Amino acid sequence: MSDTAPTCGYIHAHEDTIRAVNERMPDEDTLCDLAELYKVFGDTTRIKILYALFESEMCVCDIASIINMTQSAVSHQLRILKANRLVRYRREGKTVFYALADDHVKSILGQGLEHIVE
Amino acid sequence: MSDTAPTCGYIHAHEDTIRAVNERMPDEDTLCDLAELYKVFGDTTRIKILYALFESEMCVCDIASIINMTQSAVSHQLRILKANRLVRYRREGKTVFYALADDHVKSILGQGLEHIVE
DNA sequence: ATAATATATGAACAAGTATTCATATATTGA
DNA sequence: TCAATATATGAATACTTGTTCATATATTAT
Secondary structure, eight states: OOSOOOOOSSOOSOHHHHHHHHHHSOOHHHHHHHHHHHHHHSOHHHHHHHHHHHHOOEEHHHHHHHHTOOHHHHHHHHHHHHHTTSEEEEEETTEEEEEESSTHHHHHHHHHHHHHHO | OOSOOOOOSSOOSOHHHHHHHHHHSOOHHHHHHHHHHHHHHSOHHHHHHHHHHHHOOEEHHHHHHHHTOOHHHHHHHHHHHHHTTSEEEEEETTEEEEEESSTHHHHHHHHHHHHHHO
16 A cells, blocks of 8 residues: 555646546455455365355265365365355255355356356 | 365265366466455455546546545556556656446456346 | 373464555556 | 666575464363
């Protein structure tokens, strides 16, 4: 974060463009939430977990086995996914089953894929 | 990355579920590219830059002024956006104008917003 | 109650990253 | 060619984050 905005000789953008940008720009809190959400998707382990859950709900141990990571690592990441409401869970005895929270996850990942294959 | 997969007493997922997951799971390279793409969106400064460019193409200095960051910081981030083909640029004399590379950016950010306002 | 097991979590460490500062490059005009 | 200006970039620093290891919690069965 800086507090000094640089000024080049003159502003190229018209005043109404600048006003339009300021109108469209979400407020700081929303921007932070947005960035936070994308950060969650910005990790291979978490993406793998989500892809695994595409197929069906799964317990922590199965997820760990499928994506070849330790139970601890998976559990830590599930906490983050949970906190961002990308997965939900239900307990059944000693086992905790995780599932995708909603279809947003699929469509977000799908759109990302679209961009990189282009 | 770990090399030891944990094993709980028994696997809950059926074999065909596991096979289905492995079929659906993109290969390691694609997963990395995906994560990489989302990492780019996972920063407030870069999101601000993209939102600014929603309105119109803009020179580095105008962007810096609008989002209140130094020219250097903006330039560094533009390099990352450029490398991930989220923005394109054209030079006009001393000035370099940046613009959104395509409409993917808008739809990706839109979908993110949808999730967090829900 | 005790043992066994599935999951969660705190602390530590390593790796990655965003900003700043100083400076380099590129372009224009005099 | 030289000065001015817009942008780019390398190095340093502070901060964030993912994994590991050890351990805690929760649940079940004996």
